Amino acid sequence: MSGAQYAVTARFDLKPEGVEGFDALAQWRIEQAAANEPGLVGYAVHRxxxxxxxxxFYEIYRDETAFKEHRATEQTAEFGRRHVPFVQGPPRIEFLNVLFSANGLAPRP
Structure with missing residues (x-):
């Protein structure tokens, strides 16, 4: 793997009654991304x-353009609308810059 990957994390704090619904929605979103986003390098949801x-959510894209393409998909918009009842507030989103890596994750210039 070469180039300058673009990584993002998004932390969601769930309502106790929202866990099952959120997890099903997150699985759907991962499947949609894997099937429809060629700029996606890796995408996982963690407990x-x-x-x-x-x-x-831990997301790695080929580059910033691929991330912007991800943000522009209807699936991302749908996830944005549908996750709200399951969470306690807005997600904490962080954009990451690789300083050091193994296995081909490249620093951004």
Missing amino acids: VDGEPLARV
Whole structure:
């Protein structure tokens, strides 16, 4: 893998009654991204150890353009509309810049 990947995390804090619905929606979103976004390098949803109501999306794109293409999809807009009842507030989104890496993750210039 070469080039300058673009990575993003998004942390969602769920309502206790929203876990099942959110997890099903997140799985749908991952499947849609895998099938329809050629600029996607990696996309995973994680549980946070010791925080059963926390979910973190970890996303790696070929470059910033691929991330912008991801943001412009109807699936992203639909996820944005549908996740709201399951969460306690807006997600915490962080944009990441690789400093050091293994296995081909390249620093952005």
